Every structure is written in structure tokens, then in C-alpha cells.
Amino acid sequence: MHIPLYLDQLSLLISLIGGYKGLNEEVITGSGKNSWKSEAEGGESGDIQGPKVTYIPPPPPEDEDSIFAHYQTGINFDKYDTILVEVSGHDAPPAILTFEEANLCQTLNNNIAKAGYTKLTPVQKYSIPIILAGRDLMACAQTGSGKTAAFLLPILAHMMRDGITASRFKELQEPECIIVAPTRELINQIYLEARKFSFGTCVRAVVIYGGTQLGHSIRQIVQGCNILCATPGRLMDIIGKEKIGLKQVKYLVLDEADRMLDMGFGPEMKKLISCPGMPSKEQRQTLLFSATFPEEIQRLAGEFLKSNYLFVAVGQVGGACRDVQQTILQVGQYSKREKLVEILRNIGDERTMVFVETKKKADFIATFLCQEKISTTSIHGDREQREREQALGDFRCGKCPVLVATSVAARGLDIENVQHVINFDLPSAIDEYVHRIGRTGRCGNTGRAISFFDPESDNHLAQPLVKVLSDAQQDVPAWLEEIAFSTYVPGFSGSTRGNVFASVDTRKNYQGKSTLNTAGFSSSQSPNPVDDESWD
Numbered sequence: 351m352h353i354p355l356y357l358d359q360l361s362l363l364i365s366l367i368g369g370y371k372g373l374n375e376e377v378i379t380g381s382g383k384n385s386w387k388s389e390a391e392g393g394e395s396g397d398i399q400g401p402k403v404t405y406i407p408p409p410p411p412e413d414e415d416s417i418f419a420h421y422q423t424g425i426n427f428d429k430y431d432t433i434l435v436e437v438s439g440h441d442a443p444p445a446i447l448t449f450e451e452a453n454l455c456q457t458l459n460n461n462i463a464k465a466g467y468t469k470l471t472p473v474q475k476y477s478i479p480i481i482l483a484g485r486d487l488m489a490c491a492q493t494g495s496g497k498t499a500a501f502l503l504p505i506l507a508h509m510m511r512d513g514i515t516a517s518r519f520k521e522l523q524e525p526e527c528i529i530v531a532p533t534r535e536l537i538n539q540i541y542l543e544a545r546k547f548s549f550g551t552c553v554r555a556v557v558i559y560g561g562t563q564l565g566h567s568i569r570q571i572v573q574g575c576n577i578l579c580a581t582p583g584r585l586m587d588i589i590g591k592e593k594i595g596l597k598q599v600k601y602l603v604l605d606e607a608d609r610m611l612d613m614g615f616g617p618e619m620k621k622l623i624s625c626p627g628m629p630s631k632e633q634r635q636t637l638l639f640s641a642t643f644p645e646e647i648q649r650l651a652g653e654f655l656k657s658n659y660l661f662v663a664v665g666q667v668g669g670a671c672r673d674v675q676q677t678i679l680q681v682g683q684y685s686k687r688e689k690l691v692e693i694l695r696n697i698g699d700e701r702t703m704v705f706v707e708t709k710k711k712a713d714f715i716a717t718f719l720c721q722e723k724i725s726t727t728s729i730h731g732d733r734e735q736r737e738r739e740q741a742l743g744d745f746r747c748g749k750c751p752v753l754v755a756t757s758v759a760a761r762g763l764d765i766e767n768v769q770h771v772i773n774f775d776l777p778s779a780i781d782e783y784v785h786r787i788g789r790t791g792r793c794g795n796t797g798r799a800i801s802f803f804d805p806e807s808d809n810h811l812a813q814p815l816v817k818v819l820s821d822a823q824q825d826v827p828a829w830l831e832e833i834a835f836s837t838y839v840p841g842f843s844g845s846t847r848g849n850v851f852a853s854v855d856t857r858k859n860y861q862g863k864s865t866l867n868t869a870g871f872s873s874s875q876s877p878n879p880v881d882d883e884s885w886d
């Protein structure tokens with residue numbers, strides 16, 4: 351195989367031929383088992399013999415400008431106010447309209463101002479008072495609409511009000527809050543948000559994730575840990591090694607909660623809530639956030655939440671962000687590369703994420719684009735953590751305007767100025783499509799998503815795609831409607847037209863529904879299958 355040798359793409363080449371020995375690393379192999387999946391299985395705990403991971407991520411910049419660096423809200427930010435919101439469950443506290451109404455302390459208000467937030471997004475308007483009232487919550491709101499601050503701010507407000515017990519002077523760290531998310535890059539991003547909002551307070555946030563040296567994670571924790579941001583595998587390792595105590599946990603947050611509760615991570619999360627010392631659901635506050643919430647997953651969530659939890663749905667559950675202009679092109683697998691290059695040449699230097707199905711393909715397409723002299727990097731679960739972070743850094747700063755990724759980068763990542771998402775391969779499940787295209791069109795900015803639909807392999811997606819497109823008021827190609835019609839599945843209850851919710855609170859028999867700006871309902875699509883390859 352001919353491998354190109356563009357110098358700035360050397361790491362890509364290295365990952366292709368397998369194995370790399372970095373400056374601060376002892377052993378690196380191309381086993382492909384250094385991903386979040388293997389973490390969840392305990393692969394990095396030392397219980398299973400494997401190469402010792404010695405990567406220590408560089409500390410994030412400490413200066414105030416870097417901590418509060420943010421991008422501008424877009425022209426459609428004010429349109430968030432027109433999105434329909436549904437709150438269900440008993441005795442929901444009323445929404446707030448301004449940050450002032452939240453009655454947060456002065457330090458938090460200062461941090462909010464420094465972060466450039468002047469106006470609440472809908473998920474924040476509804477979730478903040480619910481969390482401040484001590485209620486459990488399942489919240490569903492479109493990608494890029496501020497879910498992270500929606501849980502961080504009220505948790506921090508309560509921690510400031512109630513005081514914290516964990517401190518650097520304690521032998522055993524007992525965090526008051528644990529936040530889990532499915533990928534390393536996402537949990538790191540959440541940590542940076544927690545660090546930003548807790549700036550100047552006595553609350554210390556810590557992040558731990560796989561692919562990094564375990565000793566490094568432990569050293570971060572022993573310096574004091576009030577908010578622990580963690581990927582599931584590393585969290586369970588640390589708990590298993592008795593490096594943290596769980597008795598003080600008052601807040602448990604599952605970001606991308608539907609992913610955290612599905613077949614991939616669900617068992618790990620169940621273990622977490624039954625760990626010795628972990629307060630029962632009656633004793634802690636549990637908060638679940640995502641842009642998608644299949645009904646089956648909502649039912650599983652009952653084990654984690656108090657029975658009187660509140661459910662907030664901003665817009666359609668599982669709906670795509672309307673600020674993303676979606677285009678579906680019919681492209682057979684052998685024409686995809688040519689089409690990709692044509693599109694990327696038209697796009698020029700604008701930041702673009704290209705999603706592919708497998709880790710191997712990510713490397714292959716990235717190398718191919720480099721050969722075409724399109725500056726590209728890649729992120730997927732077979733790359734070393736150092737390489738993953740480097741790739742994301744190069745993409746964020748614009749050094750490599752094209753990032754080829756597997757679904758490991760589909761959820762949560764908030765990168766400034768991603769103007770385009772290209773689904774070179776469509777994911778196997780529609781929810782994953784919604785998350786992927788949500789990497790653009792964030793925070794009121796507009797974005798574009800182009801997806802290659804291969805009739806040989808993607809017909810099962812035609813029906814849900816038509817629904818997602820029409821619900822987001824996008825043009826639906828006639829050929830796609832035809833395929834959807836010809837592959838009609840009777841059980842699929844999503845409407846293909848009109849403004850309906852894809853799903854609602856699954857507690858059908860709740861009473862005392864509090865309804866705000868509501869529209870009608872229909873039932874949901876089936877949950878995502880776990881796609882081992884694309885989720886690394």
C-alpha cells in the first residue's frame with residue numbers, strides 16, 4: 351500500500367503501521383483495546399494484563415483568559431425562545447427567565463458573565479429551578495443548546511450554599527458530585543466547564559479518564575476532589591482501588607444519559623449505583639441529560655431516578671437542531687471518495703467533521719485526503735490518547751480543518767466554528783445521526799450537514815431520516831421518501847410530517863402534568879443498537 355509522507359500527517363502514518371513510542375510513554379501497541387469500551391471492561395485497571403499506559407495529559411492553561419475563552423452565540427440564539435417545552439411529573443417548579451431569578455451567589459454570577467452568558471437557553475430556564483429544588487431530572491434538549499451549564503450551575507450553587515467536605519487535607523477524597531460521560535474528550539470538556547464555573551470558589555473539579563496513567567488520575571484526586579468528572583471505566587477502576595469514597599455523593603449526573611444506560615455502559619452504571627457507600631437514589635440527586643432519549647432507555651432510567659423525577663423535553667425528543675441545514679445525497683460506496691473530495695474542495699478551509707463507520711476507514715480516508723493535499727487529521731478508538739488529543743487540538747485551532755472521526759466524536763463535543771458535518775457513512779441508528787450533525791449549528795450558529803446515503807446499506811434509515819428531516823423543517827428528497835415508503839415498517843410510529851414530538855415521558859400514567867408551550871405527541875423509535883466498531 352502506498353502511504354503518503356506529508357510531515358504534519360506523520361502520526362496518521364504511524365497509526366496506520368501500528369504502534370508508537372512517545373516521549374512520555376513506555377509501551378504502546380496497536381491492540382485496539384485502549385478504547386473506552388475496554389475501559390468499561392476493566393482493560394486499563396491492571397486486572398487484565400496489557401500494556402501499561404503512561405500517558406500524562408498536559409495540564410490545561412491556568413490563565414483566566416483561557417479558562418473563560420468562549421465563542422459567540424449565533425444569529426438564531428434568540429429563536430431558542432420559541433421552541434416548545436414540555437415538563438411532566440408532579441409539582442414542577444416554574445421556569446426562570448433570567449440568571450438573576452436563579453439567585454446564584456456573586457462568584458457564580460461573575461463566572462457566568464465572564465463566560466459570556468447573558469441569557470438562559472430553554473433547557474437552562476427549566477432545569478436550573480428543578481435542580482435547585484432538589485428534584486431528580488431527565489432532560490432532553492437539542493444538541494448545542496447548553497445542557498452542560500444547565501446541570502453544572504445549580505449543582506455548584508448548592509455546593510456553595512451547603513459547603514463542601516472533601517478537601518486536599520483529607521486522606522480519603524469523598525466527592526459530592528460525580529459526572530460521567532461516554533468519551534474521554536467529552537468528559538474533559540465537561541471538566542473544563544466545571545473548572546470555569548467554579549473559578550474563584552472552594553469547589554475543586556477533577557477529571558479522570560482512560561488512556562492516561564492511572565497514577566496521574568489518583569494524584570489529581572488526592573489534591574482534593576469535590577466534582578469528579580470521569581469516564582465509566584476509569585471511575586470503576588478508581589473506586590475498585592478505594593481511591594475515593596462514595597458516601598458524600600449528593601449529585602450523580604449522567605451526560606449523554608441514553609448512551610450511558612444502553613447495552614454498552616448500562617451494566618457499568620448499575621455497578622456504580624450499587625457500589626458500597628453509594629447513597630441510594632432516595633439519598634442523592636440524579637440528573638440525566640441528552641439530546642435523545644429512546645423510550646426503552648427511559649424505562650431503564652427508572653432504576654436510577656426517584657419515582658417523582660421530572661422530565662423536561664425541549665422541542666422534539668430526539669429531534670435534530672433546526673439550525674443545521676441537512677442534505678442527503680444518494681452516493682454508492684464506490685463513488686463516496688470522489689464526492690467527498692469534490693465537496694471538501696468547494697468548502698475550502700472551513701472546519702469540517704467527516705464521520706465514517708470504522709476505525710480502519712477513518713485512517714484510510716484521512717490518509718487519502720492527505721494524499722489529495724487536504725489537511726486532515728483523525729480521531730478514533732484505536733489511536734493513542736495522546737494522538738486523539740493532538741488531533742482534536744489541531745482541529746480546534748484550525749491547523750487541520752478536516753477531522754475524520756468515528757462515532758467516538760459524535761456526542762457532546764463543542765468545537766468552535768465547525769461549519770460542516772459530512773456523514774461519509776451513515777450511522778446504523780438515527781439517534782447517532784442526530785448527535786453527529788449536532789457538532790455543527792451550535793448555540794444559535796448555523797451549520798450544514800451532508801450525508802451520503804447508500805441504497806445498498808442504508809435503506810433501513812430512510813424512514814427515520816425522513817421523519818428527522820421533516821420535523822426539522824428540512825427538504826426531504828423525493829427519492830428518499832420513495833425508499834422510506836417502500837421499506838415501510840408498520841411498527842414505526844414516528845410521523846413523517848408535521849410538528850410532533852418523537853417521544854415523551856414514558857410514565858404514561860402520570861398525573862399533575864405541568865405543561866408549558868406544548869404540542870402533540872407520538873411514540874418513539876427503538877433504541878440504538880450498540881455499534882461496536884464505530885464506538886471503538
Ligand SMILES: Nc1ncnc2c1ncn2[C@@H]1O[C@H](COP(=O)(O)OP(=O)(O)OP(=O)(O)O)[C@@H](O)[C@H]1O
Pocket residue numbers: 420421423466467468469470471474491492493494495496497498499640641761762763764788792793
Ligand atoms: N446561556 C448561554 N449563553 C451563551 N452561550 C451558552 C449558553 N449556554 C451554553 N452556551 C454555550 O453553548 C455551547 C453549547 O453548549 P453545550 O456544549 O452545553 O451544549 P449541549 O446541549 O450539551 O450539546 P450536546 O447535546 O451536543 O452535548 C457551549 O459553547 C456553551 O458554552
